[in-house]
Amino acid sequence: MGLLYPRLLAAQAQALHEEYRRLTISELVKVAATTHDSAVYIATGGDRVREEQLQELRRVVLDLACEGGFPSESDRNLRAVFDLNVAAALHANMQLVPAEAASGDVWAFMALVLLPDVAYWRYPMPPGDRVLGTDLTRHVFGRMWWRAQLVHSSDDSDPYAALKILGEAAFDQIYARRKALGNSPYLVKSILRVWNGLDLKGLDEREVLRDFLKRLLRLAPFVLFESVHADALEAELRAAARDAVVALMRTAGLQADELEAKLEGVFSGSLDTAR
Template sequence: MSLLYPRLLPNETERRFRMLHELSPGQHQDMVANHSPRAVYAATGGRRVSREELDQLRDSVLRAARDQGFPTSRSTVQRSAFDRKTAQILHEHCFMVPGEASQRQIWAFLSLALLPDVCAWRWPADSDGRYVADRFKGTDLTRHGFARLWTRAHVLHDPKEDDPYNLLDVLGESDLDQIMARRSALAASPALVRSIVRAHRDDRSERFVSSRDVFRESLMRLLRLTAFLDLDSASEPELGHLVRRVRAEARAVLAS
């Protein structure tokens, strides 16, 4: 059965986001809560997540953060490792269906009530002491600190693999964002995204041009194809064949 998560009401979201700025990073743990009287749940669609389950989720994500230097260290490698592990934790243990995951106020609860200290560590304030609202409020789920990770894991999860989450390791942050930012053309089809990432992983022909250049050129070509091909109706093997063909064409053009 799917779980239903607290949805932080808009006024409470704003109040907690202001509080985030009023406290120093070392005090953000004082904001941690596994419930809120200013949160609601969906009426149907599953059972409400328990406070104990929310505590377990916090413990798992907190452990992943501590493994990567929380709260003092935050290198690029550590951030990437945290993102990969947390994406798997959120997808594997939240038992959240896509409809529930599309609710912005759920992610506001997770980042501003359950895990404000971890989210502020991963996405610190800028030089003016301001935190980016999208990372905490859920105004844009493709930029939210945790929603973006759940979405990646959901899209790239492949139960046929020995490690169902191995595709999370293939692309770096900026390259994966090149796909996920094209929500209507590419990211709307999980099968297509998996095919693109799998083709990049399996391509060992790195003579003359870099695989990253091939990746970006092939994305441009796929985007043009989506204008007149209905890729939603294609099977995953068909998508895999198409992506590999386009990638080979991109490599040939770049090598010429």
Template sequence: MAYLFPRLLPKAASELRDEYLNRSVEYLRERAGLSHPAMFYAATGGIRLPQQRLAALREAVLTCAVERGYPTKPGRRQAAGFDIEVATILARDSGIIPAEAVAGDLWACLSLVVLPDVAAWRFQDFHRDRVLGTDVTRHVFGRLWWRAHLLYEEEGGREDLYASLSVFGEAAFDQIYARRTSIGGSPHLVRAIVRVWQGLDVPSDMERALLRDFLKRVLRLNAFMSFDSLPPEVLDQELEVLFRESFAATAGTPVAA
């Protein structure tokens, strides 16, 4: 069932963000809630999310943080584990649909009303992009929903999604989603990229340059090939060829399978 999630008016979001700057996680936990005078819902498209489901979402995300040391600042491994776990929750259990997920004010409501303490725990600087939803691909929770949405397959299990989410870091996903009108807008293509990347032995110091070159090649090929119409095995073969061309251009030697 498609639910309408609560949203937060931009002016109120900015005021809350300013108020919460430099506040402790413990302070923000006391301010967390399920309602706010500036909350609103889209006029059409579904049923308003029941408050008990919003409360359950907060509890699930908070539990993920607590398991990784909340309220103490997380280390890199803890933060990465939190991101993967919450991405899975948002994709599988939240009920957020793509038409809602593009709304920055939805994510602002989650990070500033429902989960301000967790948002501050994950990103201590409370940067505008992380909490206001001005750039969904950088939002503390919005970026996780979009990653999982691109990788989640109904026939796959929880572990399949976990494995896929761990292949690329945030910077790599930023490169993919920045091309959302061509590459990042196709879950079929993104899943294939992840599958093929997993099968390659890529030196860590080459990953960023290799991915950048590869995505340029995909964009060029996209001009006359419909990736979404290709069966997975055929698409994988096409992408493997492009990856090897990119590796040869970047390193001067073929990549090992």
């Protein structure tokens, strides 16, 4: 059973955000805490996270932030590395179940009480959805926990290796379609394995991915992805990816022989390298 985390309700979260967005990082360090008078817990069974566990979680995330340049300004590459590291760290250490992680109020507590200095360092002067938990695809910490949840593979030597396959913008394309695709770790991991086996040099990867996902969305009403054997599912996904690549190549005006040669290069990689 997972742990229950404090929840910071919307009105109080909004008030703190309005105050904290005007503070410096050094000032935010001083207001970071493991408790808040307005925090509540959901009235269901389960063990509440202990204060020492929250302290340890803060230490882990703060250490990762320091590696990324905290409290000074960072650069794009360091922020990207921080995001991947914090995704794995949050998922591995928080002991959250998906139902608890689906609460924006939990993530509001994380960003505005436990780690406000890190949250506002990662996103200086952020729009509210980066810290309030109103949109988990945008939340500074919530979005990363969910990325880790969807790719986590306990059988692999590195359970979070698949985090590196897609960048944030590309992964968000999957998670934004979560009602049909992004709520299934089984499907998401299969998508990533197929994608990792493609050689898309010279192609617009974002356009290929967008078309690929559109084709999967059209399949979703007719295919229960979770019930399809892994090999059959990956074959189906490869076929959809192939159709997406062909469509993009045809818009570029490639002739049939050129198209076939290009396709052979795109799909020559073995899926075994992505497992």
